Amino acid sequence: MSSGSPLTALDAPALAGIRRLNALDTVRARIALAVDLGLLAPGERLPPAGEIARALDVGEITVRRALVSLCDEGVLERRRGRAGGTLVSPRPATGRVPEIEAYRSAADDVHRLIDQRLLLECGVAHLAASNATPAQLEELRDLVARMDRAASWAEFHTCDERFHLLAAAATGLPAAEEQYGAVVRELYRYYLPYPMEYLRESNREHAELVAALTGHDPLKAVEVTRRHVEVLHRTMFVGLMGHPAARD
Structure with a gap:
Protein backbone atom coordinates (compact mmCIF):
# COMPACT_ATOMS: atom_id res chain seq x y z
CA MET A 1 0.00 0.00 0.00
CA ALA A 102 -9.03 26.73 -20.33
CA TYR A 103 -12.51 26.03 -18.96
CA ARG A 104 -13.71 24.16 -22.03
CA SER A 105 -10.63 21.94 -22.00
CA ALA A 106 -11.18 21.01 -18.33
CA ALA A 107 -14.44 19.11 -18.92
CA ASP A 108 -13.08 15.71 -17.84
CA ASP A 109 -11.63 17.19 -14.64
CA VAL A 110 -14.93 18.86 -13.81
CA HIS A 111 -16.90 15.65 -14.31
CA ARG A 112 -14.48 13.88 -11.94
CA LEU A 113 -14.93 16.64 -9.36
CA ILE A 114 -18.71 16.28 -9.57
CA ASP A 115 -18.40 12.53 -8.95
CA GLN A 116 -16.08 13.14 -6.00
CA ARG A 117 -18.51 15.67 -4.58
CA LEU A 118 -21.38 13.20 -5.00
CA LEU A 119 -19.51 10.49 -3.10
CA LEU A 120 -18.52 12.78 -0.25
CA GLU A 121 -21.75 14.77 -0.03
CA CYS A 122 -23.91 11.65 0.27
CA GLY A 123 -21.78 10.63 3.25
CA VAL A 124 -22.05 14.15 4.67
CA ALA A 125 -25.85 14.08 4.38
CA HIS A 126 -26.09 10.66 6.06
CA LEU A 127 -23.97 11.71 9.04
CA ALA A 128 -25.50 15.17 9.37
CA ALA A 129 -28.96 13.59 9.68
CA SER A 130 -27.76 12.06 12.96
CA ASN A 131 -25.34 14.69 14.23
CA ALA A 132 -26.60 18.15 13.24
CA THR A 133 -27.26 20.37 16.25
CA PRO A 134 -30.41 22.51 16.62
CA ALA A 135 -28.26 25.63 16.13
CA GLN A 136 -26.78 24.27 12.90
CA LEU A 137 -30.21 23.31 11.58
CA GLU A 138 -31.50 26.79 12.35
CA GLU A 139 -28.58 28.36 10.49
CA LEU A 140 -29.20 26.06 7.51
CA ARG A 141 -32.86 27.13 7.45
CA ASP A 142 -31.80 30.77 7.62
CA LEU A 143 -29.48 30.30 4.64
CA VAL A 144 -32.30 28.70 2.63
CA ALA A 145 -34.48 31.74 3.41
CA ARG A 146 -31.68 34.10 2.40
CA MET A 147 -31.21 32.27 -0.90
CA ASP A 148 -34.94 32.58 -1.56
CA ARG A 149 -34.61 36.34 -1.09
CA ALA A 150 -31.34 36.68 -3.02
CA ALA A 151 -31.54 39.36 -5.69
CA SER A 152 -28.65 38.09 -7.82
CA TRP A 153 -26.69 34.98 -8.72
CA ALA A 154 -23.68 36.43 -6.87
CA GLU A 155 -25.57 36.85 -3.60
CA PHE A 156 -27.07 33.37 -3.99
CA HIS A 157 -23.72 31.72 -4.65
CA THR A 158 -22.14 33.19 -1.51
CA CYS A 159 -24.96 31.73 0.62
CA ASP A 160 -24.87 28.43 -1.28
CA GLU A 161 -21.22 27.88 -0.41
CA ARG A 162 -21.88 28.62 3.27
CA PHE A 163 -24.83 26.22 3.24
CA HIS A 164 -22.87 23.24 1.95
CA LEU A 165 -19.84 23.83 4.15
CA LEU A 166 -22.12 24.14 7.19
CA ALA A 167 -23.79 20.84 6.27
CA ALA A 168 -20.32 19.26 6.26
CA ALA A 169 -19.57 20.77 9.68
CA ALA A 170 -22.85 19.28 10.94
CA THR A 171 -21.38 15.78 10.53
CA GLY A 172 -19.27 16.48 13.62
CA LEU A 173 -16.23 15.01 11.86
CA PRO A 174 -13.43 17.50 11.13
CA ALA A 175 -11.85 15.11 8.61
CA ALA A 176 -15.10 14.90 6.64
CA GLU A 177 -15.41 18.69 6.67
CA GLU A 178 -11.82 19.04 5.44
CA GLN A 179 -12.09 16.50 2.60
CA TYR A 180 -15.48 17.69 1.42
CA GLY A 181 -14.52 21.35 1.70
CA ALA A 182 -11.44 20.82 -0.48
CA VAL A 183 -13.46 19.22 -3.28
CA VAL A 184 -16.40 21.61 -3.20
CA ARG A 185 -14.15 24.69 -3.17
CA GLU A 186 -12.23 23.32 -6.17
CA LEU A 187 -15.49 22.69 -8.01
CA TYR A 188 -16.71 26.20 -7.19
CA ARG A 189 -13.76 27.54 -9.22
CA TYR A 190 -15.75 26.40 -12.25
CA TYR A 191 -19.17 27.75 -11.35
CA LEU A 192 -20.67 30.34 -13.69
CA PRO A 193 -23.43 32.91 -13.20
CA TYR A 194 -26.84 31.22 -13.50
CA PRO A 195 -30.40 32.46 -14.11
CA MET A 196 -32.24 33.04 -10.85
CA GLU A 197 -35.09 30.69 -11.83
CA TYR A 198 -32.61 27.80 -11.97
CA LEU A 199 -31.10 28.78 -8.64
CA ARG A 200 -34.55 29.00 -6.98
CA GLU A 201 -35.21 25.44 -8.12
CA SER A 202 -31.89 24.35 -6.65
CA ASN A 203 -32.82 26.03 -3.37
CA ARG A 204 -35.97 23.93 -3.10
CA GLU A 205 -33.67 20.93 -2.82
CA HIS A 206 -31.75 22.73 -0.08
CA ALA A 207 -35.04 23.07 1.81
CA GLU A 208 -35.78 19.36 1.26
CA LEU A 209 -32.37 18.48 2.66
CA VAL A 210 -32.87 20.60 5.78
CA ALA A 211 -36.24 18.94 6.35
CA ALA A 212 -34.61 15.50 6.09
CA LEU A 213 -31.84 16.50 8.50
CA THR A 214 -34.37 17.94 10.94
CA GLY A 215 -36.37 14.71 10.77
CA HIS A 216 -33.22 12.62 11.37
CA ASP A 217 -33.91 10.77 8.11
CA PRO A 218 -30.53 9.77 6.60
CA LEU A 219 -32.01 7.87 3.65
CA LYS A 220 -34.09 10.85 2.56
CA ALA A 221 -31.11 13.17 3.07
CA VAL A 222 -28.95 11.00 0.82
CA GLU A 223 -31.68 10.75 -1.84
CA VAL A 224 -32.07 14.54 -1.97
CA THR A 225 -28.31 15.02 -2.08
CA ARG A 226 -27.89 12.53 -4.92
CA ARG A 227 -30.41 14.43 -7.06
CA HIS A 228 -28.87 17.78 -6.11
CA VAL A 229 -25.34 16.83 -7.16
CA GLU A 230 -25.86 14.40 -10.06
CA VAL A 231 -27.69 17.05 -12.08
CA LEU A 232 -24.46 19.10 -12.22
CA HIS A 233 -23.21 16.80 -14.96
CA ARG A 234 -25.93 18.33 -17.16
CA THR A 235 -26.33 21.85 -15.77
CA MET A 236 -22.73 22.99 -15.31
CA PHE A 237 -21.01 24.36 -18.40
CA VAL A 238 -19.55 20.93 -19.17
CA GLY A 239 -23.08 19.70 -19.81
CA LEU A 240 -24.32 22.86 -21.52
CA MET A 241 -21.59 23.08 -24.14
CA GLY A 242 -23.18 21.99 -27.38
CA HIS A 243 -26.70 22.22 -25.87
CA PRO A 244 -29.21 23.47 -28.47
CA ALA A 245 -30.01 26.51 -26.32
CA ALA A 246 -26.39 27.64 -26.29
CA ARG A 247 -25.06 30.07 -28.82
CA ASP A 248 -22.73 28.93 -31.59
Whole structure:
Protein backbone atom coordinates (compact mmCIF):
# COMPACT_ATOMS: atom_id res chain seq x y z
CA MET A 1 0.00 0.00 0.00
CA SER A 2 1.18 3.53 -0.73
CA SER A 3 2.66 5.50 2.17
CA GLY A 4 0.54 8.50 1.21
CA SER A 5 -2.84 9.50 2.58
CA PRO A 6 -5.53 6.78 2.42
CA LEU A 7 -7.79 9.44 0.88
CA THR A 8 -5.44 10.21 -2.00
CA ALA A 9 -7.99 8.81 -4.45
CA LEU A 10 -10.41 11.53 -3.36
CA ASP A 11 -7.96 14.37 -3.91
CA ALA A 12 -8.99 16.96 -6.47
CA PRO A 13 -7.39 16.59 -9.94
CA ALA A 14 -4.58 18.85 -11.01
CA LEU A 15 -6.78 21.24 -13.00
CA ALA A 16 -3.66 22.71 -14.56
CA GLY A 17 -5.62 24.49 -17.27
CA ILE A 18 -7.31 27.14 -15.15
CA ARG A 19 -4.43 27.32 -12.70
CA ARG A 20 -2.41 28.88 -15.49
CA LEU A 21 -4.91 31.76 -15.50
CA ASN A 22 -4.57 34.72 -13.17
CA ALA A 23 -7.54 36.03 -11.17
CA LEU A 24 -8.42 38.63 -13.80
CA ASP A 25 -8.54 36.03 -16.56
CA THR A 26 -10.74 33.65 -14.54
CA VAL A 27 -13.34 36.38 -14.01
CA ARG A 28 -13.26 37.28 -17.70
CA ALA A 29 -13.63 33.62 -18.69
CA ARG A 30 -16.48 32.81 -16.30
CA ILE A 31 -18.59 35.81 -17.27
CA ALA A 32 -17.88 35.50 -20.98
CA LEU A 33 -18.66 31.77 -20.98
CA ALA A 34 -21.93 32.42 -19.14
CA VAL A 35 -22.82 34.92 -21.87
CA ASP A 36 -21.82 32.48 -24.63
CA LEU A 37 -24.05 29.77 -23.12
CA GLY A 38 -27.00 32.10 -22.64
CA LEU A 39 -26.89 31.89 -18.83
CA LEU A 40 -26.51 35.66 -18.80
CA ALA A 41 -29.05 37.06 -21.25
CA PRO A 42 -28.58 40.06 -23.58
CA GLY A 43 -29.45 43.23 -21.68
CA GLU A 44 -29.18 41.56 -18.26
CA ARG A 45 -27.70 43.77 -15.55
CA LEU A 46 -24.77 42.31 -13.61
CA PRO A 47 -24.62 42.55 -9.81
CA PRO A 48 -22.37 45.17 -8.18
CA ALA A 49 -18.65 44.46 -8.42
CA GLY A 50 -18.37 43.79 -4.69
CA GLU A 51 -20.98 41.02 -4.85
CA ILE A 52 -19.30 39.44 -7.85
CA ALA A 53 -15.94 39.58 -6.05
CA ARG A 54 -17.32 37.72 -3.01
CA ALA A 55 -19.04 35.12 -5.16
CA LEU A 56 -15.98 34.43 -7.33
CA ASP A 57 -13.49 34.75 -4.44
CA VAL A 58 -11.39 37.50 -6.02
CA GLY A 59 -10.68 41.14 -5.25
CA GLU A 60 -13.16 43.86 -6.19
CA ILE A 61 -10.51 45.73 -8.20
CA THR A 62 -9.94 42.55 -10.22
CA VAL A 63 -13.65 42.33 -10.99
CA ARG A 64 -13.79 45.97 -12.07
CA ARG A 65 -10.84 45.48 -14.42
CA ALA A 66 -12.45 42.34 -15.86
CA LEU A 67 -15.75 44.13 -16.48
CA VAL A 68 -14.02 47.04 -18.20
CA SER A 69 -12.10 44.67 -20.48
CA LEU A 70 -15.27 42.74 -21.36
CA CYS A 71 -16.98 46.03 -22.20
CA ASP A 72 -14.05 46.91 -24.48
CA GLU A 73 -14.49 43.55 -26.24
CA GLY A 74 -18.23 43.95 -26.80
CA VAL A 75 -19.37 41.23 -24.40
CA LEU A 76 -20.72 43.74 -21.87
CA GLU A 77 -21.63 47.41 -21.95
CA ARG A 78 -21.63 50.20 -19.38
CA ARG A 79 -24.64 52.50 -19.00
CA ARG A 80 -24.75 55.65 -16.90
CA GLY A 81 -27.54 56.98 -14.73
CA ARG A 82 -29.82 55.56 -12.06
CA ALA A 83 -30.95 52.72 -14.35
CA GLY A 84 -27.42 52.09 -15.56
CA GLY A 85 -24.62 49.80 -14.52
CA THR A 86 -22.82 46.98 -16.30
CA LEU A 87 -25.07 44.93 -18.57
CA VAL A 88 -24.70 42.17 -21.12
CA SER A 89 -24.58 43.77 -24.54
CA PRO A 90 -27.80 43.53 -26.59
CA ARG A 91 -25.82 41.59 -29.20
CA PRO A 92 -22.82 40.33 -27.23
CA ALA A 93 -19.64 39.47 -29.08
CA THR A 94 -18.51 35.85 -28.85
CA GLY A 95 -15.19 34.19 -29.49
CA ARG A 96 -13.14 37.15 -28.25
CA VAL A 97 -12.14 35.85 -24.80
CA PRO A 98 -9.46 33.20 -25.34
CA GLU A 99 -9.32 32.39 -21.60
CA ILE A 100 -12.60 30.49 -22.02
CA GLU A 101 -10.67 27.65 -23.67
CA ALA A 102 -9.03 26.73 -20.33
CA TYR A 103 -12.51 26.03 -18.96
CA ARG A 104 -13.71 24.16 -22.03
CA SER A 105 -10.63 21.94 -22.00
CA ALA A 106 -11.18 21.01 -18.33
CA ALA A 107 -14.44 19.11 -18.92
CA ASP A 108 -13.08 15.71 -17.84
CA ASP A 109 -11.63 17.19 -14.64
CA VAL A 110 -14.93 18.86 -13.81
CA HIS A 111 -16.90 15.65 -14.31
CA ARG A 112 -14.48 13.88 -11.94
CA LEU A 113 -14.93 16.64 -9.36
CA ILE A 114 -18.71 16.28 -9.57
CA ASP A 115 -18.40 12.53 -8.95
CA GLN A 116 -16.08 13.14 -6.00
CA ARG A 117 -18.51 15.67 -4.58
CA LEU A 118 -21.38 13.20 -5.00
CA LEU A 119 -19.51 10.49 -3.10
CA LEU A 120 -18.52 12.78 -0.25
CA GLU A 121 -21.75 14.77 -0.03
CA CYS A 122 -23.91 11.65 0.27
CA GLY A 123 -21.78 10.63 3.25
CA VAL A 124 -22.05 14.15 4.67
CA ALA A 125 -25.85 14.08 4.38
CA HIS A 126 -26.09 10.66 6.06
CA LEU A 127 -23.97 11.71 9.04
CA ALA A 128 -25.50 15.17 9.37
CA ALA A 129 -28.96 13.59 9.68
CA SER A 130 -27.76 12.06 12.96
CA ASN A 131 -25.34 14.69 14.23
CA ALA A 132 -26.60 18.15 13.24
CA THR A 133 -27.26 20.37 16.25
CA PRO A 134 -30.41 22.51 16.62
CA ALA A 135 -28.26 25.63 16.13
CA GLN A 136 -26.78 24.27 12.90
CA LEU A 137 -30.21 23.31 11.58
CA GLU A 138 -31.50 26.79 12.35
CA GLU A 139 -28.58 28.36 10.49
CA LEU A 140 -29.20 26.06 7.51
CA ARG A 141 -32.86 27.13 7.45
CA ASP A 142 -31.80 30.77 7.62
CA LEU A 143 -29.48 30.30 4.64
CA VAL A 144 -32.30 28.70 2.63
CA ALA A 145 -34.48 31.74 3.41
CA ARG A 146 -31.68 34.10 2.40
CA MET A 147 -31.21 32.27 -0.90
CA ASP A 148 -34.94 32.58 -1.56
CA ARG A 149 -34.61 36.34 -1.09
CA ALA A 150 -31.34 36.68 -3.02
CA ALA A 151 -31.54 39.36 -5.69
CA SER A 152 -28.65 38.09 -7.82
CA TRP A 153 -26.69 34.98 -8.72
CA ALA A 154 -23.68 36.43 -6.87
CA GLU A 155 -25.57 36.85 -3.60
CA PHE A 156 -27.07 33.37 -3.99
CA HIS A 157 -23.72 31.72 -4.65
CA THR A 158 -22.14 33.19 -1.51
CA CYS A 159 -24.96 31.73 0.62
CA ASP A 160 -24.87 28.43 -1.28
CA GLU A 161 -21.22 27.88 -0.41
CA ARG A 162 -21.88 28.62 3.27
CA PHE A 163 -24.83 26.22 3.24
CA HIS A 164 -22.87 23.24 1.95
CA LEU A 165 -19.84 23.83 4.15
CA LEU A 166 -22.12 24.14 7.19
CA ALA A 167 -23.79 20.84 6.27
CA ALA A 168 -20.32 19.26 6.26
CA ALA A 169 -19.57 20.77 9.68
CA ALA A 170 -22.85 19.28 10.94
CA THR A 171 -21.38 15.78 10.53
CA GLY A 172 -19.27 16.48 13.62
CA LEU A 173 -16.23 15.01 11.86
CA PRO A 174 -13.43 17.50 11.13
CA ALA A 175 -11.85 15.11 8.61
CA ALA A 176 -15.10 14.90 6.64
CA GLU A 177 -15.41 18.69 6.67
CA GLU A 178 -11.82 19.04 5.44
CA GLN A 179 -12.09 16.50 2.60
CA TYR A 180 -15.48 17.69 1.42
CA GLY A 181 -14.52 21.35 1.70
CA ALA A 182 -11.44 20.82 -0.48
CA VAL A 183 -13.46 19.22 -3.28
CA VAL A 184 -16.40 21.61 -3.20
CA ARG A 185 -14.15 24.69 -3.17
CA GLU A 186 -12.23 23.32 -6.17
CA LEU A 187 -15.49 22.69 -8.01
CA TYR A 188 -16.71 26.20 -7.19
CA ARG A 189 -13.76 27.54 -9.22
CA TYR A 190 -15.75 26.40 -12.25
CA TYR A 191 -19.17 27.75 -11.35
CA LEU A 192 -20.67 30.34 -13.69
CA PRO A 193 -23.43 32.91 -13.20
CA TYR A 194 -26.84 31.22 -13.50
CA PRO A 195 -30.40 32.46 -14.11
CA MET A 196 -32.24 33.04 -10.85
CA GLU A 197 -35.09 30.69 -11.83
CA TYR A 198 -32.61 27.80 -11.97
CA LEU A 199 -31.10 28.78 -8.64
CA ARG A 200 -34.55 29.00 -6.98
CA GLU A 201 -35.21 25.44 -8.12
CA SER A 202 -31.89 24.35 -6.65
CA ASN A 203 -32.82 26.03 -3.37
CA ARG A 204 -35.97 23.93 -3.10
CA GLU A 205 -33.67 20.93 -2.82
CA HIS A 206 -31.75 22.73 -0.08
CA ALA A 207 -35.04 23.07 1.81
CA GLU A 208 -35.78 19.36 1.26
CA LEU A 209 -32.37 18.48 2.66
CA VAL A 210 -32.87 20.60 5.78
CA ALA A 211 -36.24 18.94 6.35
CA ALA A 212 -34.61 15.50 6.09
CA LEU A 213 -31.84 16.50 8.50
CA THR A 214 -34.37 17.94 10.94
CA GLY A 215 -36.37 14.71 10.77
CA HIS A 216 -33.22 12.62 11.37
CA ASP A 217 -33.91 10.77 8.11
CA PRO A 218 -30.53 9.77 6.60
CA LEU A 219 -32.01 7.87 3.65
CA LYS A 220 -34.09 10.85 2.56
CA ALA A 221 -31.11 13.17 3.07
CA VAL A 222 -28.95 11.00 0.82
CA GLU A 223 -31.68 10.75 -1.84
CA VAL A 224 -32.07 14.54 -1.97
CA THR A 225 -28.31 15.02 -2.08
CA ARG A 226 -27.89 12.53 -4.92
CA ARG A 227 -30.41 14.43 -7.06
CA HIS A 228 -28.87 17.78 -6.11
CA VAL A 229 -25.34 16.83 -7.16
CA GLU A 230 -25.86 14.40 -10.06
CA VAL A 231 -27.69 17.05 -12.08
CA LEU A 232 -24.46 19.10 -12.22
CA HIS A 233 -23.21 16.80 -14.96
CA ARG A 234 -25.93 18.33 -17.16
CA THR A 235 -26.33 21.85 -15.77
CA MET A 236 -22.73 22.99 -15.31
CA PHE A 237 -21.01 24.36 -18.40
CA VAL A 238 -19.55 20.93 -19.17
CA GLY A 239 -23.08 19.70 -19.81
CA LEU A 240 -24.32 22.86 -21.52
CA MET A 241 -21.59 23.08 -24.14
CA GLY A 242 -23.18 21.99 -27.38
CA HIS A 243 -26.70 22.22 -25.87
CA PRO A 244 -29.21 23.47 -28.47
CA ALA A 245 -30.01 26.51 -26.32
CA ALA A 246 -26.39 27.64 -26.29
CA ARG A 247 -25.06 30.07 -28.82
CA ASP A 248 -22.73 28.93 -31.59
